[in-house]
Amino acid sequence: MDKKALFAKISQKSSFLCVGLDTDLTKIPEHLLKEKDPIFAFNKQIIDNTIDQAVAYKPNTAFYEALGPKGWESLHKTLEYIPKDVFTIADAKRGDIGNTSGLYAKAFFEMMDFDSVTVAPYMGIDSVKPFLAFEDKWVILLALTSNEGSQDFQMLETKNGKPFFQEVIEKSQKWGTPDNMMYVVGATRGEKIAEVRKLVPDHFFLVPGVGAQGGSLEEVAKFGMNSNCGLLVNSSRGIIYAGKDKDFGKAAKTEAQKLQTEMEILLDKYCK
Template sequence: MTSAQLFDQIRQKKSYLCIGLDTDIQKLPRHLLELEDPVFEFNRQIIEATADLCVAYKPNIAFYEALGPKGWESLEKTVAILPKNCFSIADAKRGDIGNTSELYARAFFDRMQFDSVTVAPYMGEDSVKPFLGHKGKWVILLALTSNMGSRDFQLLNTENSEMLFETVLRTSSQWGDASQMMYVVGATQTAYINKVRQIVPDHFLLVPGVGAQGGSLPEISKAGFNKQCGLLVNSSRQIIYASSGEDFAEKAREAALAVQQEMAQLLDEYLPE
């Protein structure tokens, strides 16, 4: 999916919502646990209930890896049913030397057919370039995350009198352009979003931290929008665990609809057609 196609979906659906499929088997509704593949069935119902309200889905790979081969099977089945008009993100946070990164890229791009994968840039250009070598696929680099520990390194001042996350953005933006790279910027980091946009004005930002982590959708939208919206705002727990009963998919839809309606208002306000 190109950036133009993604923006077209944002316009059509009046949404820039990404739903995180952080599917924890310990949190699934009890009635699903009797099934052969409760993780996949949970995902299937969530997807069917929300596909018209979001533009992206983001399975967090750790929740599937933790289940061993069965988890990988559930993940592959989930990716296979994702709507073609929704951007798919493998939230894997990989980052290793070149030959290993190439194998990670093959796994998520060639085998599983994800549109994108999250990558940690700490090991530098040669750990990221293999992902960028796959035509039509996206790399989403961790830049400024929403967790408390982000300040341990990301906000440190460098010898260039800028914070480390700024150096990451400035340097990595030379490795690929806005047609193949996005950045993770947490919704709890609104104080720095203007700095982010000064360095990467045209890139899409994947924004976790709205909802359960307390990030403000209006604040991040006002500060982070560019001419193509430029945001994919992720919500996971607030939506997929809106209910633990047999009505979980219905309640997930209600939660997603509430976010989508707020997004529609913000798009009309800041990006009128």
């Protein structure tokens, strides 16, 4: 999916919601455990109930990899079920030497047909470039995350007097373009979102941290939105685990609708 198609979907649904499919067997409703494929049965209901609000779905591959071959099968079935005009993100955080990255790229883009994959930039251009060789596919580069340990490296001052995350963003712009590279920017740092937006005015951001992690959607839009929206805001636990009984799908829909309603207002306010 290219940038124009993604923005068209955002405009159509008046939403920039990404639903994180971080599906945990220990947290899904107990009645689903009787299903042949409990993970897919859960994901199917989440998708059915949020498809009117979601412009993207983001399975975190760790939740599927941990289950071995059955988990990969559940992930494949989930991907097949998501409508083709909805953006898909493999939250895999890959990043390795060039030939290995090329195989990761082939796995997620050719074999599984994801639209995008999250990539760690720590090993530099040769670990990222293979992902950028695929037409109409996206690298979502880790830039500024909201986890506690992000302070260990991302905020360190470099010899140029800039924080390390800023160096990563500035250098990586030479690798990709606003048409094939996005950045992960955590929602819990409003002023930092503004800093990143100044550095990359035209790129999309994948923004985790809204909902269960306490990030403010209003702040994200105020500091991060551009004329093409430029945002995919992810909510995982706050939506998919909103309900714990047989009506969990309806509970997920209610939470997705709340976010979409706010997003519609924010698009009108800030997407100019």
